[in-house]
Amino acid sequence: MHKSGDPTPSCQRVLADGAKRRIQKTPSCVLPLDARPINVEVSRLKSDQRPPSILHIDTPSPPMGIFTLCFHLSFRGLMPRTLESQITMEKTPSYFVTKETPHRISAMSRDTKLIVVVRDPVTRAISDYTQTLTKSPDLPSFQDLAFRNQSLGIVDTSWNAIRIGLYALHLENWLRYFPLAQIHFVSGERLITDPAGELARVQDFLGLKRIVTDKHFYFNRTKGFPCLKKPESSGSPRCLGKSKGRTHVQIDRDAIEQLRDFYRPYNIKFYEMVGHDFKWE
Numbered sequence: 575m576h577k578s579g580d581p582t583p584s585c586q587r588v589l590a591d592g593a594k595r596r597i598q599k600t601p602s603c604v605l606p607l608d609a610r611p612i613n614v615e616v617s618r619l620k621s622d623q624r625p626p627s628i629l630h631i632d633t634p635s636p637p638m639g640i641f642t643l644c645f646h647l648s649f650r651g652l653m654p655r656t657l658e659s660q661i662t663m664e665k666t667p668s669y670f671v672t673k674e675t676p677h678r679i680s681a682m683s684r685d686t687k688l689i690v691v692v693r694d695p696v697t698r699a700i701s702d703y704t705q706t707l708t709k710s711p712d713l714p715s716f717q718d719l720a721f722r723n724q725s726l727g728i729v730d731t732s733w734n735a736i737r738i739g740l741y742a743l744h745l746e747n748w749l750r751y752f753p754l755a756q757i758h759f760v761s762g763e764r765l766i767t768d769p770a771g772e773l774a775r776v777q778d779f780l781g782l783k784r785i786v787t788d789k790h791f792y793f794n795r796t797k798g799f800p801c802l803k804k805p806e807s808s809g810s811p812r813c814l815g816k817s818k819g820r821t822h823v824q825i826d827r828d829a830i831e832q833l834r835d836f837y838r839p840y841n842i843k844f845y846e847m848v849g850h851d852f853k854w855e
């Protein structure tokens with residue numbers, strides 16, 4: 575987290591570019607609330623053509639995001655100083671599913687644009703479990719956690735890995751404070767198969783010139799994912815770290831089918847709410 579008046583190197587880099595322009599705090603704000611954190615790292619891609627540029631704040635997650643940590647302090651005072659033409663971005667995955675967050679963000683600025691990365695909730699739950707297992711190898715089995723009673727098909731919605739995937743319910747809470755037009759949903763699936771296309775939509779949503787294009791990505795066969803050809807910080811290609819793109823724990827077909835049945839009505843409702851079919855099946 576950056577304190578105003580105490581710019582970090584990344585703030586200084588941006589400020590140096592336009593020191594003569596008026597400096598203000600958070601003229602416009604973007605909050606990716608991804609249901610699963612996916613480091614888009616737009617800010618690390620080339621910024622030849624600034625402004626506008628994006629100032630990226632990576633907060634620890636979970637559990638603390640700026641809005642969780644600092645609600646009772648002055649939020650604006652904790653954001654970095656930003657030029658009028660710049661966008662401040664803060665990323666805290668747990669925001670999307672934290673009940674109090676929409677109210678808090680809207681109290682700070684009702685104009686905030688919100689970005690949510692969503693993926694098939696069944697895959698999301700398995701990914702979540704796989705990640706937790708690397709930190710706690712003694713975890714009960716996926717099925718033990720996902721079902722209250724598997725033979726009766728009763729899913730345990732109190733398990734976070736399951737609850738987070740109920741996108742329609744979380745979105746309802748956000749729509750009480752923000753219009754849908756201010757929320758952009760990134761498809762986690764398309765982010766892998768067509769990163770440039772997905773980022774084109776993000777740039778359009780933010781009102782940015784399309785600087786990030788196909789030419790910034792290549793498919794890395796070893797990693798099995800798209801990687802950046804030449805990030806700003808170095809001259810060499812860069813893939814996301816080992817914790818992104820893990821081999822998932824094998825879950826039996828029946829459990830997966832039961833979870834698909836469970837999520838189907840929530841998914842359909844979510845597609846209707848956002849006006850887009852993510853085709854999770």
Ligand SMILES: Nc1ncnc2c1ncn2[C@@H]1O[C@H](COP(=O)(O)OS(=O)(=O)O)[C@@H](OP(=O)(O)O)[C@H]1O
Nearest residue numbers: 610611612701765766799800801814817818819820
């Ligand atoms: N380019 C690229 N490289 C690697 N991984 C990519 C990429 N694009 C999207 N993804 C997907 O991002 C998922 C990891 O992000 P997470 O949000 O789960 O990360 S983390 O929770 O902060 O570790 C990760 O999920 P898993 O496959 O379950 O690990 C990937 O599917």
